[in-house]
Amino acid sequence: MTAKEIDKGGLKVLHLTIESFASRTSREVLSAIKKYKLKHHGILNGLVLDLRSNPGGLLDQAVQVADLFLDSGVIVTTKGRREEVERAGSGFDEMGYPIVVLIDGDSASASEIVAGALQDHQRAVVVGQPSFGKGSVQTVFELPSERALKLTIARYYTPAGRSIQNVGIIPDVWLQPIAKNDDNDHMFGSYRYKNERFLKNHLVNDLPGQAGTPANEHAELRRSYYLRDSDASSSSSDTPGPDREMDFAVKIIDKVHSAYGDRLPAGTQRASHWLGLAGPVLNSAASALDVEAVTWLKAKHHVDWKTRQNPLIPKVEIRLSEKNPHEIVPGEAVTLNYTIDNHESVPLAHASLFIRSEVSGFDTKEVLLGEIPAGAHQSGNVQITVPSYFDPTTLALRVGLALDAWPVRGAASDFNLNVNERLVAKISAHTELVGESGGYIAGSLERNEKARVRIDLLNDGDIDAADLDIKMVNLAGSQVQVVHDSASIDSLGVGERKHVYLDIKAGKSLVSPELAFGLYVQSPDLKTPLRQRFIIHSQPSEVISGQPAKSLSH
Secondary structure (H helix, E strand, O other), rough: OEEEEEEOEEOOOOEEEEEEEEEOOOHHHHHHHHHHHHHHOOOOOEEEEEEEOOOOHHHHHHHHHHOOOOOOOEEEEEEEOEEEEEEOOOOOOOOOOOOOOOOOOOOOOOHHHHOOOOOHHOOOOOOOOOOOOOOOEEEEEEEEOOEEEEEEEEEEEEOOOEOOOOOOOOOOOEEEEEEOOOOOOOOOOHHOOOHHHHOOOOOOOOOOOOOOOOOHHHOEEEEEEEEEOOOOHOOOOOOOOOOOOOHHHHHHHHHHHHHOOOOOOOOOOOHHHHHHHHHHHHHHHHHHHHHHHHHHHHHOOOOOOOOOOOOOOOOOEEEEEOOOEEEEEEOOEEEEEEEEEEEEEEEEOEEEEEOOOOOOOOOOOOOOEEOOOOOEEEEEEEEEEOOOOOEEEEEEEEEEEEEOOOOEEEEEEEEEEEOOOOOEEEEEEEEEEEEEEEEOOOOEEOOEEEEEEEEEEEEOOOOOOOEEEEEEEEEOOOHHOOOEEEEEEEEEOOOOOOEEEEEEEEEOOOOOOOEEEEEEEOOEOOOEEEEEEEEEEEOOOOOOOOOOOOOEEE
């Protein structure tokens, strides 16, 4: 757990990030709050409990963390063959200030229990995206021959009787990021497709109504979209983008503080009341984000992302016109033609189409469609590529429709791809230290010495390899510098051998007799990239040995 103080215009807020629920989590949370209050003379205007990307952990710690902020009532109910109820007890009841809980699609299990308990008891406003939906309890039975059986034995329910399974915790303020990708793909983030609601044989939510419809379980105050940098652009920058969820959390706490000061009067410690106070400010901020997102999507991808209220249970279906199954080899692309039938008398807004598989290694694809007109039979196509490293298999795909970043139950079609065997190139590599300058011993790198690494590549596969990208990675730290770390080869025929040179320079001090490097060779004609570790001998002391060392390749 990490604690961070937020002092914005005199507003005193404690931001606690819980990465997982371990054996001391509840003690650490209580200790951080006490330490903060002691430092600020007992004043705490609000707490932000950050459970984003928290996969869960120990159930008892989740219960104890929730118990810190509740003075009575049910925290979680586990229903299996018998029912077990965890309740809040008297003790360290941290009351008197607003709490905002942040969640996302990677918040699962124990973190969902905490968020659900504080939400149902009106003790916290939940901000972010719907959580994972891990509301089942499993036990493992050991079997002979080192096998095991994992059996689902129970489900978790929030204090209000909501099942977490397959739905998760729906935030009070749903802020959905849209990545500014160059291609219309994965702009909602691939994390959404890990959770259980996307699995073909998931456990169905057994509550009345249409299970898996978020509005049926908990109605958010509003759902808004905001732009964030794409993964590619954010990874190349040392400055992270704005934390929109945190901004909204601070706005909520600020409005409560503006209304009541440092002490909340009796009868005002309700999340719905805090949302009422902050509503106009949140709506204004969310509307500005929506306008920015709508404008960008229209200009960049020609997607009409108008804000419109969708029916609770929309009558819509998706049909595929492709031959089923389709034959393909790894590395090839296939185009799927689809038709979306909107049987409603009103347009459907914020539509997206996703293609996923439960086979490991297949990346889910999603494209934003925007608005589907009333009564329309809207056709289109989407292209997917089977990874080049796939073995022959039958790849089962599910093509589904989502509205407002949520899958529409029943609006999906299944499709099979027969992945056939593919002829591939096979590359082997040999490395050698050459072109030494500034040293005394051939074949061994000495301090401040410049040298070149010769990389010989041989294609002993079944087909020619084209567009080879070669990269060398330094694994020896500051002892050596890779001056020239990459090269390319246009083609390498079957049985052909070619070489490239990459430059290195030793540092002022060498402490290891062997310097490690990594070699990476990629080509679309390889089944998998070549990854290889190799070493170069060095002289770690000023004593010059007369025994030359050879470059080794592994």
